[in-house]
Amino acid sequence: MNKFLSILILFLVFTGCGMNKRKSQKTDTEREVVILAVNDIHANIDNFPRFAFMVDSLRAIYPDMLLVSAGDYQTGNPVNDQYHEKGRPMIELMNSVGFNLSAVGNHEFDVGVKTFETHTKSAYFDHICANLILPEGMEFNIKPYKIITLPNGLKVGFISVLALGSNNLPECHPDNLVGFSFTNPFETAQKYLYLKDSTDLLIYINHFGFENDVKLANTFPKEAVDLIIGGHSHTKVEKEQIHNDIMITQAGRRLDYATLIRFTVYPDGQLNRSMQLLTIGQSGNEKADVRTMVDKYNSNPEMMEVIAKAPFDFRTTDELGYWMADALKATAKTEIAVVNKGGVRIDYLPAGEITRKTIFTIDPFGNQIVTVTLTGYELKAFISNMFGQNEYSLMYPSGIHLNYVVGKEDNKLIDLELLNEDGTPLNMDKTYSVATSSYVITTADFQRKDSGKTLSVTTSEGWIKWLLEEKTVKNYQEVKRVFINE
Amino acid sequence: MKVTVNKTELTIFQGATVADALRAYYTQQKQKAPSPLPEVEDIYGNSVAHDGALTEGNQLIIKEK
Numbered sequence: 113m114n115k116f117l118s119i120l121i122l123f124l125v126f127t128g129c130g131m132n133k134r135k136s137q138k139t140d141t142e143r144e145v146v147i148l149a150v151n152d153i154h155a156n157i158d159n160f161p162r163f164a165f166m167v168d169s170l171r172a173i174y175p176d177m178l179l180v181s182a183g184d185y186q187t188g189n190p191v192n193d194q195y196h197e198k199g200r201p202m203i204e205l206m207n208s209v210g211f212n213l214s215a216v217g218n219h220e221f222d223v224g225v226k227t228f229e230t231h232t233k234s235a236y237f238d239h240i241c242a243n244l245i246l247p248e249g250m251e252f253n254i255k256p257y258k259i260i261t262l263p264n265g266l267k268v269g270f271i272s273v274l275a276l277g278s279n280n281l282p283e284c285h286p287d288n289l290v291g292f293s294f295t296n297p298f299e300t301a302q303k304y305l306y307l308k309d310s311t312d313l314l315i316y317i318n319h320f321g322f323e324n325d326v327k328l329a330n331t332f333p334k335e336a337v338d339l340i341i342g343g344h345s346h347t348k349v350e351k352e353q354i355h356n357d358i359m360i361t362q363a364g365r366r367l368d369y370a371t372l373i374r375f376t377v378y379p380d381g382q383l384n385r386s387m388q389l390l391t392i393g394q395s396g397n398e399k400a401d402v403r404t405m406v407d408k409y410n411s412n413p414e415m416m417e418v419i420a421k422a423p424f425d426f427r428t429t430d431e432l433g434y435w436m437a438d439a440l441k442a443t444a445k446t447e448i449a450v451v452n453k454g455g456v457r458i459d460y461l462p463a464g465e466i467t468r469k470t471i472f473t474i475d476p477f478g479n480q481i482v483t484v485t486l487t488g489y490e491l492k493a494f495i496s497n498m499f500g501q502n503e504y505s506l507m508y509p510s511g512i513h514l515n516y517v518v519g520k521e522d523n524k525l526i527d528l529e530l531l532n533e534d535g536t537p538l539n540m541d542k543t544y545s546v547a548t549s550s551y552v553i554t555t556a557d558f559q560r561k562d563s564g565k566t567l568s569v570t571t572s573e574g575w576i577k578w579l580l581e582e583k584t585v586k587n588y589q590e591v592k593r594v595f596i597n598e
Numbered sequence: 599m600k601v602t603v604n605k606t607e608l609t610i611f612q613g614a615t616v617a618d619a620l621r622a623y624y625t626q627q628k629q630k631a632p633s634p635l636p637e638v639e640d641i642y643g644n645s646v647a648h649d650g651a652l653t654e655g656n657q658l659i660i661k662e663k
Contacts, residue, residue, distance in 0.1 A: 283613040321651065351643075550618050555625055
């Protein structure tokens with residue numbers, strides 16, 4: 113063994129591997145802070161019975177364990193998202209399991225401004241976000257930080273920042289952000305470092321993405337921050353990630369995992385830390401009363417509630433595709449919408465009652481609505497490219513008509529005409545707001561200036577919202593917007 | 599926003615997920631995206647779920663089978 117390694121091993125033996133010397137109240141005994149952290153639950157209520165059992169088991173060992181969420185507990189399961197009070201099941205489940213704290217993720221806003229306010233007031237746990245300025249005149253229970261004093265006297269400070277897009281807003285439908293404003297997460301995070309003076313441990317619980325958390329950790333002064341618990345990027349951190357001497361954790365998503373974090377504060381102020389990624393998994397012991405709650409939500413009649421009536425049958429995929437495109441255009445408030453043929457999963461729907469389940473059956477993919485500004489030429493290139501990807505891959509439009517000219521023998525696209533709804537040629541030099549799905553825009557290979565942005569609403573959710581307003585469905589049997597000429 | 603997959607820079611819509619970036623990557627490579635999509639990790643070696651949110655500058659690496 114070389115001399116350097118020998119010295120290094122001696123150093124680690126005497127200093128303690130994974131230990132830091134920090135300021136702390138002096139006591140005669142070592143004290144512990146135990147945290148169970150999850151992130152991006154995305155309304156996966158079906159894992160809650162097992163998760164609740166795990167939490168109870170750990171609390172039997174660590175009675176003062178803190179249970180925290182790094183944001184985005186909402187959105188991702190129609191049973192929760194379409195509940196009569198949007199997202200209510202998640203609040204009730206998190207209350208029942210005994211969360212102490214949640215960061216605000218971008219999907220917490222999805223329930224709407226008023227409902228989100230209600231959630232923050234009816235949650236037994238605190239919501240925190242430091243780079244969020246709340247709407248005036250409302251009573252959100254969201255604070256920039258929270259200091260929790262444990263029974264052993266240790267004070268743990270939690271601060272949170274939320275990721276913003278290039279428009280300085282979180283990824284969320286703009287209608288759900290009315291009245292909120294946001295500050296730069298990197299700059300805001302620095303402003304709360306003073307809390308280190310009044311706490312024993314300072315922890316950031318961010319909804320910021322793992323790579324941003326690493327960047328943030330590298331901006332902090334030495335020994336100012338003890339831990340970053342992360343979310344947003346759905347990163348599964350299995351092994352200790354230490355950056356600028358700060359541990360960064362994240363536990364995948366959808367309650368597949370949870371991270372157990374332990375700090376031991378020694379009488380001399382030294383600190384030892386460790387993390388372990390625990391699997392919640394698909395099977396195992398469950399907490400009975402939480403299972404009862406989940407079963408009740410899953411049998412929710414909301415999914416079978418009639419939201420509109422169709423007076424005529426939908427006889428073909430084309431008719432359903434035009435309907436879907438109209439829903440997309442109306443929801444996204446664009447001039448044009450295009451839907452791919454493969455995005456319509458049924459080819460017949462009888463006249464009659466339409467439920468939420470009907471819409472999720474036609475459009476089960478969970479793709480996001482994306483809006484993009486395109487010139488007529490860019491739009492033509494977009495739709496032409498989609499045609500060529502799979503044989504006869506047609507697009508269903510709303511706001512325009514399409515005239516495909518296809519080779520007789522090889523079925524190759526010879527030309528594509530874009531027409532206004534009255535049949536006149538579309539002005540190809542003009543720019544148009546266009547809505548489509550996240551799937552379509554990422555699979556299309558065409559040159560454009562605008563890469564687009566998501567509305568953070570799925571195509572099916574937007575469709576349901578539109579139907580709830582419209583109540584009736586027009587007759588699509590006479591609608592024809594796609595023409596094929598050989 | 600710009601992200602990279604296997605060191606290939608992609609311009610992708612704001613709010614895209616890892617799955618969106620993978621589909622855009624295969625489209626740019628003129629390849630059909632495999633189904634299911636391959637597993638991905640970040641530059642720190644952590645696994646990243648396909649529905650994970652991306653932020654500006656994220657770097658993804660497709661895991662070798």
